[in-house]
Structure formats: structure tokens, C-alpha cells
Amino acid sequence: xxxxxxxxxxxxxxxxxxxxxxxxxxxxxxxxxxxxxxxxxxxxxxxxxxxxxxxxxxxxxxxxxxxxxxxxxxxxxxxxxxxxxxxxxxxxxxxxxxxxxxxxxxxxxxxxxxxxxxxxxxxxxxxxxxxxxxxxxxxxxxxxxxxxxxxxxxxxxxxxxxxxxxxxxxxxxxxxxxxxxxxxxxxxxxxxxxxxxxxxxxxxxxxxxxxxxxxxxxxxxxxxxxxxxxxxxxxxxxxxxxxxxxxxxxxxxxxxxxxxxxxxxxxxxxxxxxxxxxxxxxxxxxxxxxxxxxxxxxxxxxxxxxxxxxxxxxxxx
Amino acid sequence: xxxxxxxxxxxxxxxxxxxxxxxxxxxxxxxxxxxxxxxxxxxxxxxxxxxxxxxxxxxxxxxxxxxxxxxxxxxxxxxxxxxxxxxxxxxxxxxxxxxxxxxxxxxxxxxxxxxxxxxxxxxxxxxxxxxxxxxxxxxxxxxxxxxxxxxxxxxxxxxxxxxxxxxxxxxxxxxxxxxxxxxxxxxxxxxxxxxxxxxxxxxxxxxxxxxxxxxxxxxxxxxxxxxxxxxxxxxxxxxxxxxxxxxxxxxxxxxxxxxxxxxxxxxxxxxxxxxxxxxxxxxxxxxxxxxxxxxxxxxxx
Numbered sequence: 304x305x306x307x308x309x310x311x312x313x314x315x316x317x318x319x320x321x322x323x324x325x326x327x328x329x330x331x332x333x334x335x336x337x338x339x340x341x342x343x344x345x346x347x348x349x350x351x352x353x354x355x356x357x358x359x360x361x362x363x364x365x366x367x368x369x370x371x372x373x374x375x376x377x378x379x380x381x382x383x384x385x386x387x388x389x390x391x392x393x394x395x396x397x398x399x400x401x402x403x404x405x406x407x408x409x410x411x412x413x414x415x416x417x418x419x420x421x422x423x424x425x426x427x428x429x430x431x432x433x434x435x436x437x438x439x440x441x442x443x444x445x446x447x448x449x450x451x452x453x454x455x456x457x458x459x460x461x462x463x464x465x466x467x468x469x470x471x472x473x474x475x476x477x478x479x480x481x482x483x484x485x486x487x488x489x490x491x492x493x494x495x496x497x498x499x500x501x502x503x504x505x506x507x508x509x510x511x512x513x514x515x516x517x518x519x520x521x522x523x524x525x526x527x528x529x530x531x532x533x534x535x536x537x538x539x540x541x542x543x544x545x546x547x548x549x550x551x552x553x554x555x556x557x558x559x560x561x562x563x564x565x566x567x568x569x570x571x572x573x574x575x576x577x578x579x580x581x582x583x584x585x586x587x588x589x590x591x592x593x594x595x596x597x598x599x600x601x602x603x604x605x606x607x608x609x610x611x612x613x614x615x616x617x618x619x620x
Numbered sequence: 621x622x623x624x625x626x627x628x629x630x631x632x633x634x635x636x637x638x639x640x641x642x643x644x645x646x647x648x649x650x651x652x653x654x655x656x657x658x659x660x661x662x663x664x665x666x667x668x669x670x671x672x673x674x675x676x677x678x679x680x681x682x683x684x685x686x687x688x689x690x691x692x693x694x695x696x697x698x699x700x701x702x703x704x705x706x707x708x709x710x711x712x713x714x715x716x717x718x719x720x721x722x723x724x725x726x727x728x729x730x731x732x733x734x735x736x737x738x739x740x741x742x743x744x745x746x747x748x749x750x751x752x753x754x755x756x757x758x759x760x761x762x763x764x765x766x767x768x769x770x771x772x773x774x775x776x777x778x779x780x781x782x783x784x785x786x787x788x789x790x791x792x793x794x795x796x797x798x799x800x801x802x803x804x805x806x807x808x809x810x811x812x813x814x815x816x817x818x819x820x821x822x823x824x825x826x827x828x829x830x831x832x833x834x835x836x837x838x839x840x841x842x843x844x845x846x847x848x849x850x851x852x853x854x855x856x857x858x859x860x861x862x863x864x865x866x867x868x869x870x871x872x873x874x875x876x877x878x879x880x881x882x883x884x885x886x887x888x889x890x891x892x893x894x895x896x897x898x899x900x901x902x903x904x905x906x907x908x909x910x911x912x913x914x915x916x917x918x919x920x921x
Binding site for chain 1: 753756757759760761762764765766768769772773846850853854857858873876877880881884887888891894895898899902903
């Protein structure tokens with residue numbers, strides 16, 4: 304397995320380089336850029352523009368610019384925002400905790416709910432509970448996240464006035480855990496309901512496959528209680544595919560949920576990407592794109608490794 | 621002479637079996653109630669959208685500033701928006717845009733995916749490795765981020781642009797499906813037999829191997845339409861997709877966050893249309909998967 308992981312890590316290097324080249328090229332193709340604001344300004348002469356271009360290194364050929372970016376990126380110098388002139392790494396570090404708070408809560412909520420619900424629907428297949436849950440998961444999977452968010456705001460924020468409409472905290476209030484929790488509930492529910500739908504469906508399907516297998520009948524014949532049968536024998540095997548699905552969700556934990564953050568005014572990584580995209584703030588965009596694609600690559604690797612570790616039938620070759 | 625006789629008979633026999641399989645798949649699909657419900661709902665939505673000028677007495681961009689933010693009533697069953705435009709009418713016209721985008725984007729995705737998967741799976745070797753590394757790379761991009769960048773790049777996207785961009789960012793699953801079926805079929809006896817009687821690569825690919833991978837492609841395509849509709853609506857909601865005044869289900873919700881306390885119907889109905897279309901398509905996809913499941917087909921044939 305050690306050699307397998309090493310090989311996959313080595314394969315990830317050209318993949319990540321390719322991704323960074325393409326990202327760089329896309330961002331360079333987008334019009335605007337740091338000088339766009341000056342170009343329409345009559346007080347800025349062409350000479351000034353040239354000088355600014357030179358300061359930003361924009362007069363160099365593209366491959367040189369890319370190599371310059373890459374060599375600095377690798378040693379932790381991710382450049383400065385064109386808009387706020389703060390270091391990119393600092394900006395990301397500022398937003399990251401907010402996104403981790405939001406997505407971490409989603410992650411835990413979904414796991415805590417998905418496992419019992421998925422198991423119950425499979426054990427009580429075709430019961431009213433199963434039909435209700437299956438219908439609901441299907442509905443949530445078919446709902447655009449942003450609309451679900453709007454509906455939750457209308458229902459629980461505007462009509463019932465149970466929760467705040469957005470933001471992370473009540474303005475002008477010092478940090479207060481209860482207040483933070485109240486602000487978390489609606490955005491967390493928005494993302495969690497959709498994810499819950501997919502996880503429950505996965506677990507239900509793999510539980511159904513597991514509980515019809517021969518070894519389950521043997522275990523039952525031995526006189527095991529239904530509870531230990533389901534939890535110790537079935538769930539342990541049925542959860543393996545779910546583990547890989549959860550591993551593939553990991554990047555979201557850090558990249559955030561752009562649309563939900565946008566609707567609820569949650570100042571996380573998704574918002575940072577959105578604000579930078581609408582202002583053509585390349586250094587920040589490049590940083591976020593690099594981080595998020597690297598996370599996706601490693602999450603895939605992690606999913607494969609964990610799967611092989613948990614399921615001895617899978618052999619690495 | 622004998623070889624010629626076989627060659628003449630084989631295609632017709634194959635066609636007969638094929639028709640039988642499709643007929644059986646159709647029978648199974650008909651028994652899938654949610655899928656049939658999906659066909660009915662989606663069909664109604666599509667028909668009403670297509671016939672929008674006949675169904676509705678209003679125009680999609682017809683303002684009526686005396687009737688802004690009217691609640692649902694008999695003359696405006698879903699109310700009116702900030703410019704007094706009839707919401708139901710705009711949803712029907714928006715359906716034309718949103719449903720076409722879903723369908724066309726998937727057509728692009730399926731075409732690209734099939735070509736890439738065929739070339740990779742059939743020719744193998746370095747072409748295969750190169751193309752599959754490219755697929756890995758495309759998979760590793762956060763799709764929404766790229767969509768947003770393109771949206772900013774084009775300052776909002778027209779229908780052809782959004783169809784192309786969505787299609788070019790979502791062909792990877794199809795290419796893997798097609799490649800897998802080529803890998804498992806290209807060394808089988810029937811392909812060898814076809815080669816022996818002188819069939820060229822093109823014929824082997826189109827007549828002998830691709831028909832065998834149609835079932836998973838159809839399922840992936842159906843579910844892909846749902847994904848494309850959601851992607852378009854999200855993008856247009858963010859203001860980077862179809863630009864007003866042309867209605868799309870997504871851009872009708874663009875102002876909803878500001879309006880939902882005075883006119884919640886402007887936030888509810890367009891979303892409901894997206895939801896109904898996507899649920900229906902997902903049900904149809906589910907039904908198709910059950911109907912076309914290759915295990916069933918093999919066992920029954």
C-alpha cells in the first residue's frame with residue numbers, strides 16, 4: 304500500500320501542475336485586471352500605465368509570469384490582492400475559520416443524521432418511514448440550493464421570525480455562542496438538507512445490498528440480536544461506500560459553499576471567491592483555485608486509499 | 621460465398637434482437653410510476669412553454685407599472701413582479717430558455733464525452749493515457765468557480781455561450797462510461813468477427829461497439845439535463861447567466877432576496893418551476909436506469 308500511495312502522490316504532481324497552468328491561462332484571458340480601473344482615467348498617461356504594468360510584472364511573457372507565480376507560490380508567497388493590497392494568504396486565513404465553522408457544522412449534522420436515517424430506511428424497507436424519507440431525499444436532491452435557502456429565509460426568517468436573515472452575528476454584539484448558533488442554523492440547514500439526501504440514498508442502497516447477503520443469515524441463525532446484527536455486522540460493511548463519499552465532500556469543508564454564503568451573507572471562502580471574481584482580483588482567485596483543486600485531487604486520493612484500507616477485497620495495483 | 625451469406629444475415633438478426641431489447645426496456649419503463657409521472661409533468665411544462673404565446677394573454681417583457689407586486693389573482697395566477705409583468709407568463713417563456721439550455725448543454729456534453737471516450741477506449745495506448753489524464757484534470761476543477769469566472773469573462777452569458785460552457789465542463793462522466801464499454805468490448809469475438817469480414821474501424825465503432833454503450837449514456841444524459849438546469853439557474857440567479865429582460869427560471873429569482881418580504885411569490889414560483897422540472901427529470905432518469913439496466917437486458921436476451 305505504501306508504494307501505491309507514493310505512486311498516486313507522484314501522479315498528483317503533473318496533475319496539479321496542469322491544473323495550475325490552465326487556471327493561470329483562464330485568469331489571464333479574463334479582461335479587466337489590476338489596471339482596468341486606471342485605463343479609463345484620463346489623468347493616467349500611457350507612460351504611467353506602462354510603469355504600473357512593469358511594477359505588477361504584467362509586461363513579461365506569460366510563461367515567465369507563470370513560473371514566477373509558481374516559484375513564489377511554492378514557498379508560501381501567494382502575492383497581494385489587487386483590490387485590498389493585503390497578502391492573499393492572509394485574506395484566505397481570515398475567511399477560512401468562518402467557512403470551517405459553517406461547513407464543519409454541516410458535516411457533523413449530516414453524518415449524525417444520515418447514519419441512523421439511512422439504516423432505518425433500509426431495515427424498514429417499504430414502511431411509511433422509508434417512503435417518506437425516500438420521497439424527501441429525492442425532493443431535496445432536486446432543489447437548487449439557492450432556492451432552498453430563499454424558502455428557508457421566507458419561512459423561518461421573515462414569516463416565523465425564528466432566525467436571523469443572514470450574517471454571522473448580530474451587529475454590534477460581542478461574540479456570543481448562542482447568537483452564532485442562531486445565525487448558523489438556516490445556512491447549515493440549506494446545505495445539510497441537500498447533502499443529507501445524497502448520503503441517505505447511498506447508505507440505504509448499500510445497506511439493502513448488505514442485509515440480503517448470506518453471512519447476515521448465518522449471523523441471524525447464530526441467534527444474534529437484531530440490533531447487533533444491523534449495527535455490528537451490516538452497517539460496518541455498508542458504511543464503506545459512504546466513507547468514500549464523505550471523503551469526496553472534504554474539499555467543501557475548506558472551499559465553502561459559494562451560493563449559500565452569498566445568500567446568507569456568510570463571510571467565508573465562497574464569498575471571498577465571489578468578491579474577487581467580480582473585481583478581477585487574480586492573485587486571490589489564483590490562490591483559491593489552486594487550493595481548491597489541490598484539495599479535490601487529494602480528497603480523491605484519500606477516498607481511494609481509505610476504501611482499500613476498509614475493504615480488504617480491493618487490492619492496490 | 622458462405623462468408624457473404626453470414627455477413628448478409630448477421631445485421632438483420634442483430635437488429636431483430638435489438639428491437640426486442642428496446643421494446644422490453646420500454647415495457648419496464650412504463651411500469652415505473654414515478655417516471656411516468658415525471659414524463660407527464662415535464663411534458664406539460666415543456667408544452668405550455670412552447671405554446672406560451674397561445675396560452676398567455678401577456679407578453680414576457682410587457683410592463684404594467686400600475687400593477688407592480690400584485691399577489692396571485694385570477695388574472696395573474698402567480699402574481700406580478702417589480703415591473704408589473706405577469707409572473708406565470710414569464711415562467712413559461714423562461715421555461716423555453718431553461719429547458720433548452722438543459723437539453724442543448726447535455727447534447728454538447730454527450731457529443732464531446734462520446735468522442736473522447738471512443739478515441740481513448742478504442743485506440744488505447746498513449747492517446748488513452750493522455751486523454752484520461754486530461755479528464756482527471758477537468759474533474760479536479762471546482763465547476764462552479766470556473767462557471768463564475770466564465771460568467772464574469774463574458775459579462776453574463778447568452779444562450780449559445782452558456783450551452784457551450786456548461787457542455788464543455790460536464791462531458792467527463794460520459795467519456796469515462798464510453799471508454800469503459802470500449803475497453804470491455806473491443807477485444808470480444810463479435811468485434812474480431814466484424815474485423816475478419818473486413819469492417820473498418822469506423823464501422824466497428826459506430827455499428828458494433830457504440831450501440832452497446834447507449835444505455836448508460838442515456839441515463840447519464842437524462843440526469844445531466846437536471847444538473848445543467850440547476851447550474852444555469854444558479855448562474856443566472858447570481859447574475860452571470862442569461863441576462864434580463866429575457867426571462868430564465870434562474871434570473872427571475874435574481875431580485876428575490878430583496879423582494880421576498882414584500883412579494884414572496886416572486887421567490888417561490890420560478891423556483892417551483894425549476895424544482896418540478898428537475899424532480900421530473902430525476903424520476904425519468906431513475907426509471908430509465910431501471911428499464912435499461914444492462915443486467916436485465918443480458919438476462920432476458
